[in-house]
Amino acid sequence: QVQLQESGPGLVKPSETLSLTCTASGYSISSGHYWGWIRQTPGKGLEWIATIYHSGSTYYNSSLKSRVTISVDTSKNQFSLKLTSVTAADTAVYYCARGGVATIWPFDYWGQGTLVTVSS
Amino acid sequence: QSALTQPASVSGSPGQSITISCTGTSSDVGGYNHVSWYQQYPGKAPKLIIYDVTSRPSGVSNRFSGSKSGNTASLTISGLQAEDEADYYCSSYRKSSTPVVFGGGTELTVL
Numbered sequence: 001q002v003q004l005q006e007s008g009p010g011l012v013k014p015s016e017t018l019s020l021t022c023t024a025s026g027y028s029i030s031s032g033h034y035w036g037w038i039r040q041t042p043g044k045g046l047e048w049i050a051t052i053y054h055s056g057s058t059y060y061n062s063s064l065k066s067r068v069t070i071s072v073d074t075s076k077n078q079f080s081l082k083l084t085s086v087t088a089a090d091t092a093v094y095y096c097a098r099g100g101v102a103t104i105w106p107f108d109y110w111g112q113g114t115l116v117t118v119s120s
Numbered sequence: 121q122s123a124l125t126q127p128a129s130v131s132g133s134p135g136q137s138i139t140i141s142c143t144g145t146s147s148d149v150g151g152y153n154h155v156s157w158y159q160q161y162p163g164k165a166p167k168l169i170i171y172d173v174t175s176r177p178s179g180v181s182n183r184f185s186g187s188k189s190g191n192t193a194s195l196t197i198s199g200l201q202a203e204d205e206a207d208y209y210c211s212s213y214r215k216s217s218t219p220v221v222f223g224g225g226t227e228l229t230v231l
Contacts, residue, residue: 036220045122046158046166046209048220062217095165105213105220106156108177110165 002027004096004111012090012118018083022096022111023076030054030074034099036107037070037081039092047092051104052079059104086118123221124149124210131229137198140226142210143191148221150191154213157186157195160225161206170195197228205230 008020022035029035036051050070051059058070064083072079083090093115097107125143132138142149142157149155155173158166168177170186173193183198193212197204210223 045224046211046222048211048218048222051220059219061220065217103154103213105154105211106168106171107158107166107211108168108171110167113165 002098002109004098004109006094006096006111006114008094008114008116010115010117012086012116013120014087014118015085018081018086018090018116018118020081020094020096020114020116021078022080023078024098025077027098028074029072029077029079033101034059034104035072035079036097036099036104038095038097038107038110040095040113041089041092049083049094050081051099088118090116091118092116122224123214124212124223126208126210126223126226128224129227129229131231132197132200133231134200134202136200137196138200138228140195140197140208140210140228142193142195142212142223144193144212144214144221145191147216148212148214149188149193151215152213153188155186155188155193156211157184158209158211159206160209166209200230202230204228 003025037049052070067084069082093113095113096111098109157170160166
């Protein structure tokens with residue numbers, strides 16, 4: 001059974017960098033599938049942020065691309081998200097999820113989500 | 121404002137069928153058979169219940185079905201049960217620089 005677990009600070013100051021890691025278990029990231037980050041805010045619902053393939057190919061939401069970096073560490077079976085210059089608008093529950101075999105969708109396994117609050 | 125349009129809420133009585141719509145454009149819903157639906161309970165992560173418009177993942181009840189006509193996709197839940205009360209989100213591939221978009225979500229109330 002695939003399991004995903006997000007980790008990282010729950011509180012980030014404005015203008016700083018949000019860093020989250022997703023650790024996969026029950027499945028090797030290097031075996032395939034795309035791996036992504038999605039966030040959820042009360043006002044905007046679900047928003048896809050970025051996706052990475054085990055080979056390192058990356059895909060970004062164009063509205064966030066200038067501030068987002070997604071990376072993968074297959075040796076640790078983890079992938080990570082960095083979001084720079086955060087503001088209160090970046091306060092959300094952040095989910096990591098497994099995408100498709102040949103496409104970055106659909107998302108068939110999700111982490112439990114982690115709330116990140118941007119506040120001084 | 122979400123990329124795909126869903127009704128904010130729908131309701132139905134146990135045993136009835138309900139349909140949730142998801143309206144997009146020819147660049148997403150209408151142009152490709154890559155619509156997914158997710159079910160989300162409060163405080164929980166979304167769960168995939170339909171992908172590629174009509175396909176169900178293993179373990180998902182056959183009371184859930186998907187369809188599409190033009191730029192609008194639909195999720196139908198038949199034989200409504202109390203446990204179906206949740207939020208439902210549609211998602212689609214979009215031919216653009218942002219290839220995955222979501223709807224704003226629909227709150228289903230079982231009366």
